[in-house]
Amino acid sequence: MGVFGFLVHPLNVNDVSRKYRLAQKLSPRVVASALRRRPPFVLTEAKGIVSVTGAEARGYFVAVPLLPFHFSALPEEKVLKKIARACRIAQKEGARIVGLGAFTALPGEGGRKLLSMVDVPVTTGNSYTVATAVEGTLEAARLMEIKLSRSTLVVLGATGSIGRACSLMLAPSFHRTILIGRREEYLLKVKEEIEKRGGRNIFITRDLESVKEGDVVIAVSSASEALIEPSWLKSGAVVCDVARPRDVSERVSKERKDVLVIDGGVVAVPGNLEMDFNLGLPKGIVLACMAETMILALEERYEPFTIGKEITVEQVEEIKALAEKHGFSLAGLRSFEKLLPPEKIEEIKRQARFMAASN
């Protein structure tokens, strides 16, 4: 049986309050400070992962008690030490590979520095995250009847590990692409890479509000707070929000009935997944980065499959094929954690048509 570890951390203070009632009575500042001092610990065991090939895997979710802002506010060395300690805890439980969830995948050049700090291979899980983000986005665009060759793609966080690879894979199908990031030299590099793959009309910007131009938006920044406001979205647009914490403000779901926002990287696990912890997802459903770690454990491929910031298209295709082999699949289209029924998508299209007619 394959055994893996997976590192998680609270995305906000509410996540902490859900686990510890006492935290509800304390100020967010006190909670954040107490959390920072707490060592990593095993949160839950995950059992019942059974591939369609018959292979089985189990794993240990280890909590790294840090909030998103800690990952940039604290010295990198300190953050890496805590992550390495969490990896060792998973390894002691029997894990032969450790997946780096959410912001634990960011420091130390996307996990690269960790490789020399621990004796267990690590993977960020970002290759399968890219595969599922691309698949979900294309499906959502098809349902919204968006013709890619006449449309604009916007990628927010285009210089990042996930954003760059999504841009390389999607941009050549679109009429125009806008890459948003904070560092111009890195944006230029991604633009050149896309052009080498046949992409045309590629623009770069640091202006977040350029999201407004997108018929299709991939939101995958590593900002600690939501960036995309309701007024920034084009009517009829598809937005795939891969970021955790989310890039798209929750207000979008209430105020923009003419826009289709989907949760990126949400995957159904084969077998009967059991774990004694609420990930905020229905039973049997996990994030793609978790799924990548499970897939590698099922394959007993104990190697740093996705490390660093430069994911190749080949890596994405390879993990996608392995996911299919073991029976992992997109968990339908979901929006703000709820399944999107076909009627809801029809309603969004109707609203978008109504907005277009009244303008």
Ligand SMILES: NC(=O)c1ccc[n+]([C@@H]2O[C@H](COP(=O)([O-])OP(=O)(O)OC[C@H]3O[C@@H](n4cnc5c(N)ncnc54)[C@H](OP(=O)(O)O)[C@@H]3O)[C@@H](O)[C@H]2O)c1
């Ligand atoms: N759904 C899933 O299964 C899943 C799996 C893995 C990761 N994630 C999430 O995906 C997100 C990105 O991960 P990653 O590994 O690709 O991160 P990354 O490599 O650090 O890239 C982050 C990108 O966001 C940009 N950025 C960061 N803060 C920004 C801000 N305030 N304004 C504008 N741009 C900003 C960065 O730009 P510069 O570097 O150029 O400044 C970079 O382009 C994270 O939220 C992570 O938790 C989700």
